[in-house]
Amino acid sequence: MTDAAAGTKSPGTLRVGVQKFGTFLSGMIMPNISAFIAWGLLTALFIDTGWLGQDGPIVAWQWADSRILGGGITPDGQEWLGLVSPIITYLLPLLIAFTGGRMVYEHRGGVVGAVAAFGVIVGASGTVMFLGAMIAGPLAAYILKVVEKPWQGRIKAGFEMLVDNFSAGFVAFFTALAAFFWLAPVMRWVTDILGAVVGWLVETGLLPLASIIVEPAKVLFLNNAINHGVFTPIGSEQATETGRSLLFLVEANPGPGAGMLLALLLFGVGAARATAPGALVIQFLGGIHEVYFPYVLAKPILIVGLIAGGATGVLTNMIFQSGLVAPASPGSIFAVLIQTAPGSHIGVILSVLLSAAVSFTVCALLLLASRKRDLAAEAAGTDGFSAAVAQTEANKGRKSSVLGGLAGTTAVATRPIEKVVFACDAGMGSSAMGASVLRNKIKQAGIQGVTVTNKAIAALDGSADLVITQAQLTDRAKQREGDAVHVSVDNFMNSPRYDEVVQLLLEQSSPAEDAPAAAPSEEPAGSSDDGVLTVGNVRIHAGSATREEAVKEAADILESAGAVTGAYFDAMLAREQTVSTYMGNELAIPHGTNEAKDAIRGSALSVVRYDGGVDWDGDAVTFVVGIAGQGDAHLTILSNVAALFSDDDQVARLKAASTPEELFSLFQTVNEEQA
Structure with missing residues (x-):
């Protein structure tokens, strides 16, 4: 969840695009970091120069035993694959490709993505194909x-699995062939070029x-495109060759951020100085670097110190020829030390x-x-740290529990707030x-x-x-609303952001005797219509069910009710690909995109309770309420559903209902009370 101060300019199209691309790359790498760590430990222990390898500092195993795990060439010329080479060559790229394909479909x-990636992996034999897997998957x-x-x-019905x-x-067959014959040569060439560029930077001392690029990119959450798109693939290939x-x-070096936070602790002022100690612990020991980003946004000149520190760390590793065996994620000092290559501890x-x-x-x-x-700004109450926290969350694109504790205020208004609009993609369900x-x-x-209303973003x-x-x-x-205060949420039922908005409105309100007459409540028009939910x-x-199965059942119920055509299911899936319809409190409300109006013939709701649960893109869902809305006829009952699921006691009663009739009765009772 993010908040942005009023008047903040919208991010540039290029920055947003790079950020989304970086986030997508990160989404393929980060879920598989544990596999990178396991491979890093094997590499550190069993390759030739590893701790237990043939030439390692600690030879605790027989030569043959270390070769069996590390791989290599035996004295008689036979090759042992071991574990290290197959994992980096096959397993890690396939995990990345599978994760990327799963994110898409x-x-x-x-x-299918994993099969296609195998084509580029085998076709580019001798080259670690992380980049190829990121594309093919x-x-x-x-x-x-x-x-x-x-x-x-x-x-x-009955032929879905076959088809x-x-x-x-x-x-999978055709894409694997295409990856083998066409994509593999291109990716081998691209990898060679990138490796040569990095090698040139190292040889010339310019790395x-x-x-200068990485440190500012981190503050804007653009670093993933560089780190996971270039550094991790090339670094992994270097690790297979040199260890x-x-x-x-x-x-990932935690040093620059730690140095900046320590300077703030000793010489900063106001909220920045007060919160720096906790941020230092989280950043250096926990590896959550984003905790120091608001300090830079509040005082951008500090980026100079970060760049100088980052460059110093790179130069030190170049001088000592030191490095890690695998990515350190998160960038904690503990993760860095665990992944440090044998003989590199002094340099690292x-x-x-x-x-x-x-x-x-x-x-x-x-x-x-x-x-x-800075002291004058603090005395005037304009140090800007709270707004910087909000801007950092806006750059991140979602709420951060770490950042949330740095500042007490989340939204900054420069004019009285009289009109609040809750906007979603279609404007007919979650909003x-x-x-x-x-x-x-x-x-x-x-x-x-x-007044509080709901609209589609396009409106x-x-x-x-x-x-x-x-x-x-x-x-x-x-x-579309460049001058408004923007607040982002990821839990519609009980988001803490709602209480913060209420507090903001209370702070701006006039004394009761001067308060303007209450505006008419802008409840959605229309009646509950007994036919909407039967x-x-x-x-x-x-x-239990998968998310796609749950969406399909909701669409089938709505189609059986005559409210939608068969095309509405595609629109519901498209909506999930754009943004999840998870609402919080175990509730999801799948519905179509704004372009799906032609597939709606009437208004209807479906309610399905899955006692085994549904994994809704990482969130646990028990109730799936499908929506098809024509006009405003369905909105009143949706309002009552929202009130129902915002109360934990009522959710417990819904979960305890033993029959569909009893569950329907609970929905109807609430509708009657709220009507």
Whole structure:
């Protein structure tokens, strides 16, 4: 969840695009970091120069035993694969490709992506194909998605598995061939070029200049495109050849951030100084570097110290020819030490300490030079640290529990807030429920003169004072409401951001005697209409389901009710690919995109309870409420559903209902009470 101060300019298209690309790359690498760590430990122990290898500092095993694990050439000329080479050559790229394919088209996309990636892995024999896997995996999954789109939801019952398996099999077959013959040579050439560039930078002593790009990119959350797109693949290949790579420490070195936070601790002012000790512990020991980003945004000149510190760390590793055996993730001093290659400990430790010392020195001088101005700003209450925290979360694209503790204020308004708009992609489901929850909270707080409505993002017209969206949609909302305060949430039922918005409104409100007359409540128009939710549209399943299966069942119920056509299922899946419909409190409300209006014939709701749960893209869901809305007829009952699921006791009663009729009755009872 993120908040951005009013008047903040929308991020540039290029920055947002690079950020999304970097996030996608990170999404393929980060879930598989544990495999990188395992491979790093094997490398550190069993390759020739490893701790237990033939030429290692500790020869605790027989030569043959270390070769069996590390691999290599025996004296009689036979080759042992061991564990190290197959893992880096095959397993890690395949894990990356599967993860990338799954991100695009769920599990089947992951399977097809892995098969296609094997084509580029084998076709580029002798080259570690991380980059090829990052391309082949998602691309093959996307091709499968496009190929299957014409018949999605149109296959006769009983033939779905047959069609799905054969379509995926054929796509995997052709994409693997294409990757082997066409993609592999291109990626081998690209990898050679990138490796040569990095090698040239090392040989010429210019690699420390990379910090000029990396350190500012970290603060803007753009580093993933560089780190996971270039440094990790090339560093891993270097590690297979030399047993180490300094590229793993270009971005992950915790020294520069630690030095800056230490300078703030001693010479900073206000909230920055007060929160620096905790941030230092989290950053240096926990490896969560994002905790220091707000300090840089609040005082951008400190980036100079970070660049100087980062360059010092790179230069130190170059001088000592030291490095890590695998990525250090998160960038904690503990992770760095665990992944340090044998014989590299002096260089790596010095790179951390010297980078911290240089960063501290430069930042301390900068803070002392501006101390008088900083103290004056603190006295005036305009140090800007809280706004910097909000901007950092905006750059990240989602709420951070670490950043959330740095500042107490999350939204900054420069004009009175009278019109609050809750916006989502379609404007007919999640936004209506979120608006209902917030509207009730505002009413309970006794705030008058503030209206809360819901709209599609495309319908925003520049008149809102405060806009609430899902984190993935905030950038789009900013483009249409550039002067509004923007608050992003990821839990629609009980987001703490709602209470913060209420507090903001309370702080700006006038005394009761001067308060304007209460504006009419802008509850969605329309009636609950008994036909919107019927007992036949309510089901209870003892088992579990995948997200796609749950969406399919919701779409089938709505289609059986005559509310939608078969094309609505595709629109519901497209909505999930854009932004999750998980609402919080074990509730998801799948519905179509704004472009799906033609597939809606009437208004209807479906309610399905999965007692075994549904994995909704990482969130646990028990209740799936499908929505099809024509006009506003469904919005009143949605408002009541929101009120229902915002109360934990009522959710418990819904989970305890033993029959669909009882579950329907609970929904109807709440509807009658709220109507």
